[in-house]
Amino acid sequence: MARAFRQTGGAGNRPRHKFLFIPLHMLASVVTFGPILILPALIGASAERGITLVLLDRVGRFQARIEGPVTGNVLLRRAQYRVSDNATEVVRGIVLGKIANQRAVIRRALRDYGHEMAPPAREALKRATDRMAMILRRVQLSDDGVDLLRGSEGEAATLYFGVFDHLIRSPDAELRWTGRSRRPPLDPMNALLSFLYTLLTSDCRSASEAVGLDPAVGFLHRDRPGRPSLALDLMEELRAPLADRLALSLVNRRQLRAGDFRRMDGGAVLLTDDARRTVLTAWQERKKEERQHPFLREKAPFGLVPYLQALLLARHLRGDLDAYPPWFWS
Template sequence: MAKNHTRYIFSMGELKRKDNSIAFVNEKGNFYIPIEDTRELYCLNEVSFNTKFLDFISRARITLHLFNYHGNYSGTFYPKDTYISGDLTIKQSYAFVENRLVIAKSIVLAISKNIHEVLYHYYRHDTKELKPYLDWLKNDVVKFLEKELTIEQTMFIEGQIWHRFYDSFKHFLPEDFVMNKRVKRPPDNPINALVSFGNTLLYTKTISAIHQTHLNQSISFLHSPREGRFSLSLDLSEAFKPIIVFKTIFDLVGRKQLQVAKHFDKDLNFALLNEAGKKIFINAFETRINETFMHPKLKRKVSYKQCLKLDGYKLIKHILEEREFVPFLLKEKQ
């Protein structure tokens, strides 16, 4: 049986092994999680466990993602690494030295194209104020990236792309969800809270996807490898943010399934999703990332989550075979 399910734990409690199952124990009782079809566990509150439990889920090849009470990502425990390739790590390091800028530019261009595709949907539905944003993304960004740039200049262009994207929200989102400026830690308003939570979920999904390849998580191309995180996951998640994170946000807000007064913690100035809000967001996020479509090259249906791993394989082919690296593009569906 394929291990496809992601399980989310929202309450405080304890995780432990019980016979050949996972038991979550709190004041409400014991809740059992089947291991046969579980790939990932997300702990979105303070949860305790011991090394016996970690050994159990490692042998079951289950990845554990940990968040603190305020929803900030703490870290990931994943099974003993059976995908390490010394040869690929050496060549990945060489690609960083020799070809970093080419790969970084490809990622930034993919971000721009996917944001254009997302905004074009609203432009077609009579939000004509988006035309200057669309023109800038389609014309100016391409011209900028064709120039000889440093990695710092490339990252500056990426920052400008996101800045203009955030600015466009005022034309199609309710006033409660308009972003004045991007604030990460801690978020200072509902839209920042949604973006931070969604980006973190996508980041952890990308960690899991890269773990299934032979790539080294610490050697990245757009983001600095010295950032002390799984920086390659930051790289490969970027092109998917407009498609998965922001489309999820826009759909939930547009349909009023998420509301400031009902789904955000008022004691924290509405800058943190409450448990009900997290459940709504996660359900929509999982639906989106597991949505399938016909892949034009593979000639079979794949999900966006599978495409995260496919982008890892594209990068491997670039490193080993010098094929052009083109991250996932929504318009081409590949």
């Protein structure tokens, strides 16, 4: 049983502590923010049960990860290392999934409220989807190598984020989109996206380890010390439908407003504590939503998709599948 407490206001300005008790078997992972005390007994119990503890600072930057013994299959990891040196077809699948899902987000916006958009915005979105369709055909039919596939992925990302502001319907000028900024995020929308991407990366890393893969050895993302390249690969297909759409829903439904963000002295923009709780609650609810898996032909909650994709990738690396089947959102 895990126990946590939250400090709240009390009579005479004295803090009160509200204790929460959570059965360990209900936890897949624990993500903490800021200076949180974790007792050694909880660390040991979590490691024994395969529950990962992820420590983030107040900004949401990764600090540390605590986990139990690695149980990866050495033969699977050797196959992963061999394929990583010539991973064109795996990269092709990842890029197809990412671009198709980015395009689906734009098409969904056009379908749902395109009639409310100004004609220039509507035309810009349509041009982006047409161009992304051409890139998809090129990626699917060409024999491009990994570097050219990375170039196609970057081209599609530029188109997608180039029209991202047209997807935002919030009345707050501070929530408009001007471009991607990271480390640190310099505006509210980037702060929100970075926070969600951090949560998604943690889930994808846990998924890759759960099936026995090495999260540091990727295919689309180049190897770099300290970077979970495979986790970043797995999240590419899920960024748009899971993280980006959730961010847009939160601001378009006015669950988050400009006052839910604060600007630090160095220019970084952060979510307030209350806003972060709002995002975490919405994140957990979104992960419960079910979609039919396009390859498995069965319904699965969003939260299970990283694990399913890691499992399919492992089956491909072992030779059980001819190709890696990307996850397409519809």
